[in-house]
Amino acid sequence: MVSWFRRDKPEPARPDDSRRRLSIEELAAAFPDSRAPERGAPGSGAPASTARAPAAEPDRPDGSPAGTAATAPERPTPPEDPPAPAVAPTAPVPAPPIEDRAAAIAAAAAASRAAAAEAAAAAPGRAGWRERLGGTGFARSLGGLFARNPKLDDDLLDEIETALLTADVGVAATTGLVEGMRRRMKARQFADAAALLAALRDELVALLRPVARPLEIDAGARPFVILTVGVNGVGKTTTIGKLARRYRDEGRSLMLAAGDTFRAAAVAQLQAWGERNDVPVVAQGQDADAASVAFDALQSARARGCEVLIADTAGRLHTQQGLMAELGKIKRVLGKIDPAAPHEVLMVVDGTTGQNAVSQLRQFHAAAGVTGLVVTKLDGTAKGGVVFALAREFGIPIRFAGIGERPEDLRVFDPEAFVDALLPESLGG
Numbered sequence: 178m179v180s181w182f183r184r185d186k187p188e189p190a191r192p193d194d195s196r197r198r199l200s201i202e203e204l205a206a207a208f209p210d211s212r213a214p215e216r217g218a219p220g221s222g223a224p225a226s227t228a229r230a231p232a233a234e235p236d237r238p239d240g241s242p243a244g245t246a247a248t249a250p251e252r253p254t255p256p257e258d259p260p261a262p263a264v265a266p267t268a269p270v271p272a273p274p275i276e277d278r279a280a281a282i283a284a285a286a287a288a289s290r291a292a293a294a295e296a297a298a299a300a301p302g303r304a305g306w307r308e309r310l311g312g313t314g315f316a317r318s319l320g321g322l323f324a325r326n327p328k329l330d331d332d333l334l335d336e337i338e339t340a341l342l343t344a345d346v347g348v349a350a351t352t353g354l355v356e357g358m359r360r361r362m363k364a365r366q367f368a369d370a371a372a373l374l375a376a377l378r379d380e381l382v383a384l385l386r387p388v389a390r391p392l393e394i395d396a397g398a399r400p401f402v403i404l405t406v407g408v409n410g411v412g413k414t415t416t417i418g419k420l421a422r423r424y425r426d427e428g429r430s431l432m433l434a435a436g437d438t439f440r441a442a443a444v445a446q447l448q449a450w451g452e453r454n455d456v457p458v459v460a461q462g463q464d465a466d467a468a469s470v471a472f473d474a475l476q477s478a479r480a481r482g483c484e485v486l487i488a489d490t491a492g493r494l495h496t497q498q499g500l501m502a503e504l505g506k507i508k509r510v511l512g513k514i515d516p517a518a519p520h521e522v523l524m525v526v527d528g529t530t531g532q533n534a535v536s537q538l539r540q541f542h543a544a545a546g547v548t549g550l551v552v553t554k555l556d557g558t559a560k561g562g563v564v565f566a567l568a569r570e571f572g573i574p575i576r577f578a579g580i581g582e583r584p585e586d587l588r589v590f591d592p593e594a595f596v597d598a599l600l601p602e603s604l605g606g
């Protein structure tokens with residue numbers, strides 16, 4: 178009872194409160210207000226913003242205060258009090274009849290299942306990937322094949338080949354996969370199509386495993402400089418915003434450099450992400466020299482002892498030699514302050530561009546020495562197979578996958594979850 182009275186204290190709503198496991202009774206009381214828990218930084222295991230430095234946020238470069246984070250109190254442990262019911266009890270109520278209690282328990286169980294399903298959709302595990310990628314053209318065409326419970330024969334292999342090529346897995350990777358399956362089928366290694374499906378899943382994961390190397394922030398580099406590059410509209414600025422949110426939630430001090438000085442709205446877009454996440458943004462405005470912005474930002478981040486600096490660059494076509502050369506200049510200028518910078522040249526690739534992504538990466542790698550990839554827009558595309566082509570051809574680590582527009586939709590690349598979303602195990606069973 179004591180806790181019901183304590184609940185009267187004004188308590189600001191906190192998104193992470195819902196991470197706490199609620200009992201069935203609490204869910205019944207809170208329903209329909211129970212929300213899916215907001216995800217913390219994947220891999221960190223920490224709830225969003227628990228690890229955030231409370232008061233050390235520097236002022237923004239324009240002199241304005243860094244925002245409420247500077248004075249925000251450290252996030253307290255989630256209260257043990259249950260959420261307020263619609264009507265607060267004022268006097269002891271007699272126990273309801275057995276049938277009513279059974280109905281209440283059934284309703285609470287239904288609420289609990291609904292909350293769990295919602296949580297799974299936003300979860301960092303496989304469920305979130307399935308929800309986002311399960312409906313893509315790639316998943317539907319490949320999954321549909323096995324769902325029809327086909328015969329184990331050459332026709333099935335032909336159909337798999339077509340599905341992989343249509344999804345832009347590429348000729349080389351597709352041929353390797355299909356011929357491997359054909360050899361094993363002839364050697365009678367598969368009892369049925371379900372066994373072939375299991376083998377195909379394993380082969381797809383094996384193709385991706387060597388490139389699943391998450392981005393490690395080297396604590397010895399202060400700041401650790403990430404230079405993002407890529408063609409126009411692939412999602413660079415959005416990815417930087419998502420990364421800012423991730424690193425901020427991990428409690429890292431960071432700074433952004435608005436180096437996309439070409440597109441009119443890019444500087445404002447990055448500043449908006451910075452403001453939303455209480456992260457300072459160094460900008461000189463449109464048409465400024467991108468290398469000069471990067472230089473200023475690195476000096477500033479170093480002076481403030483930031484752990485991470487993420488620099489945006491303007492989108493450019495891989496065929497534009499002058500603009501590609503500019504990337505080399507930005508790298509050289511950064512190297513004047515720290516010879517090891519940039520520590521990561523992160524190329525953002527749009528997963529919907531299919532095989533064109535292969536030639537983009539080739540050119541960007543030649544011009545800027547790409548050390549990691551982010552493949553965006555994997556949600557809702559029929560062409561996500563390009564991930565396999567990139568992995569096979571370049572072996573460059575795929576750090577993150579963009580599977581939606583929400584900040585939490587940038588996932589550390591997980592080959593098992595990715596393949597599982599495209600080709601669930603249960604299809605062939």
Ligand SMILES: Nc1nc2c(ncn2[C@@H]2O[C@H](COP(=O)(O)OP(=O)(O)OP(=O)(O)O)[C@@H](O)[C@H]2O)c(=O)[nH]1
Nearest residue numbers: 409410411412413414415492553554579580581582
């Ligand atoms: N569905 C989906 N949309 C995304 C994803 N990542 C980015 N976008 C969207 O892609 C569009 C372009 O993103 P930007 O971040 O502006 O792209 P950019 O590379 O900075 O663009 P330029 O500055 O012109 O080179 C925006 O509408 C984003 O919301 C993703 O993973 N999934």
